[in-house]
Amino acid sequence: MRMTQLSPNHQTPNHKQSKPTEDQLQNELYFHLAENMLMKLREEELISHEELNQISKLNRQKFNPLLGPLVCDKP
Numbered sequence: 001m002r003m004t005q006l007s008p009n010h011q012t013p014n015h016k017q018s019k020p021t022e023d024q025l026q027n028e029l030y031f032h033l034a035e036n037m038l039m040k041l042r043e044e045e046l047i048s049h050e051e052l053n054q055i056s057k058l059n060r061q062k063f064n065p066l067l068g069p070l071v072c073d074k075p
Contacts, residue, residue: 020066027063027065028063031060032065035056038056038059
């Protein structure tokens with residue numbers, strides 16, 4: 001195996017991660033509550049799969065969740 005030492009110019013900067021604001025946490029909560037309600041509506045067949053996707057997209061735009069896009073498998 002061949003190993004190469006990286007110069008300091010190639011290392012990633014050591015940035016401090018900032019904590020989410022109270023508003024971001026609240027939006028995250030609202031997003032997940034809305035998504036849970038959507039899933040229940042879909043399970044009860046009260047909305048179609050297309051409607052679920054459309055509403056979920058609107059929820060992501062409105063609440064701008066931090067983790068939502070990472071755990072969401074919908075477009």
